[in-house]
Amino acid sequence: MNLSYIKVEAWLKRSGNAFRTIKISDYVHRDDSECALANAVLVRLLTEGPSLDQVILESTSRAWDLIQSLKLSFKPWDNTPEEPSVNLVYQLPPVKSFELSGQNYSILNIPFDFLNRLTTFVFRCDQSPFPAHLFDKLKACTNLEALTIDTPYAYVWDYLLEEIRYSSVPFPLLLPDLHTLRLRCLPHSGKVDTLQILRLPSLINLDISFKQVPIRRNEFGGRNLFQSLEPFFTKRTMNGESPLQSLRIHHAVIESSELADILDTIPTLTHLTLDSVKFDPTVLQSIILPELEVLKLLHMPPRFDFEGVFDMQVTEKLQRLELTFFGSKDPKQEDIVGFKTKHGNVVVSVDRVRRDTA
Numbered sequence: 432m433n434l435s436y437i438k439v440e441a442w443l444k445r446s447g448n449a450f451r452t453i454k455i456s457d458y459v460h461r462d463d464s465e466c467a468l469a470n471a472v473l474v475r476l477l478t479e480g481p482s483l484d485q486v487i488l489e490s491t492s493r494a495w496d497l498i499q500s501l502k503l504s505f506k507p508w509d510n511t512p513e514e515p516s517v518n519l520v521y522q523l524p525p526v527k528s529f530e531l532s533g534q535n536y537s538i539l540n541i542p543f544d545f546l547n548r549l550t551t552f553v554f555r556c557d558q559s560p561f562p563a564h565l566f567d568k569l570k571a572c573t574n575l576e577a578l579t580i581d582t583p584y585a586y587v588w589d590y591l592l593e594e595i596r597y598s599s600v601p602f603p604l605l606l607p608d609l610h611t612l613r614l615r616c617l618p619h620s621g622k623v624d625t626l627q628i629l630r631l632p633s634l635i636n637l638d639i640s641f642k643q644v645p646i647r648r649n650e651f652g653g654r655n656l657f658q659s660l661e662p663f664f665t666k667r668t669m670n671g672e673s674p675l676q677s678l679r680i681h682h683a684v685i686e687s688s689e690l691a692d693i694l695d696t697i698p699t700l701t702h703l704t705l706d707s708v709k710f711d712p713t714v715l716q717s718i719i720l721p722e723l724e725v726l727k728l729l730h731m732p733p734r735f736d737f738e739g740v741f742d743m744q745v746t747e748k749l750q751r752l753e754l755t756f757f758g759s760k761d762p763k764q765e766d767i768v769g770f771k772t773k774h775g776n777v778v779v780s781v782d783r784v785r786r787d788t789a
Contacts, residue, residue, distance in 0.1 A: 581615035712739030733758030
């Protein structure tokens with residue numbers, strides 16, 4: 432297929448306010464024929480070109496059905512067609528990985544078969560209130576292995592928990608194969624309680640990120656982070672579920688006793704990341720994680736006590752220590768050298784970064 436991006440763009444711009452339609456017909460008869468859907472000019476036209484009112488694709492190629500990953504982003508509109516023959520969500524290819532973001536909840540009318548095939552699902556909600564019926568859809572995602580739930584409106588998690596309690600969703604919701612869970616923009620109200628509505632027997636990677644770093648620890652609504660996580664960890668242990676191996680905490684303020692309690696509850700950790708977390712690193716001197724292989728302390732604030740890190744207890748399994756910070760205070764070179772000398776098998780990386788990378 433011979434397309435000229437400049438010519439098609441110019442033609443579309445000359446159309447003024449007319450209804451703009453592009454129709455791509457690609458009837459492939461030979462195995463070596465180029466599929467129109469994979470044409471670079473077409474991809475550029477659909478992603479960078481002028482706005483379109485309608486796109487029609489006609490093809491005998493199996494390329495659409497062979498797509499493995501799909502990302503859709505919708506802006507709000509009022510006339511979403513519900514008829515399966517014209518609603519896009521009923522025509523989605525059988526992908527394994529799906530990322531959905533937008534402000535129109537009618538797009539959640541996704542067929543069961545499509546959801547049931549997914550192994551990776553990323554849902555970003557750009558509007559409040561957060562749709563509780565998302566969890567009703569998750570009932571169909573029995574093959575999910577990785578799930579990300581992200582909303583820029585931190586307070587909607589409170590409403591979500593209330594709506595779930597009164598919905599028809601089984602409680603807790605079982606996702607038997609899920610090994611990675613990422614929760615984004617959580618509020619600083621201790622509402623990691625969201626974990627209580629999920630049963631994840633195969634979970635090994637937990638990534639929790641708060642909206643922003645609070646000024647004081649007591650902004651966790653009278654409950655500290657450990658008290659939010661402890662019921663989830665305890666229930667997992669009682670049920671004999673897979674031990675957690677990787678934990679990331681992002682944007683939080685944690686007292687020493689709080690962090691010690693969290694880590695004592697999950698001694699199976701092999702990877703620990705504290706990213707933009709305010710804590711006293713001397714607590715690492717009293718904690719032993721026997722299986723820890725990688726420790727990342729990222730975007731540490733000014734006046735961070737580097738000595739507390741380099742004096743921490745280390746087992747022979749630790750392979751890598753990564754430390755990034757911003758501010759004018761550098762770690763003492765002799766502390767770095769001393770740590771490397773004492774723990775020669777550990778790869779140490781120390782870098783200053785810009786504050787806006789946090």
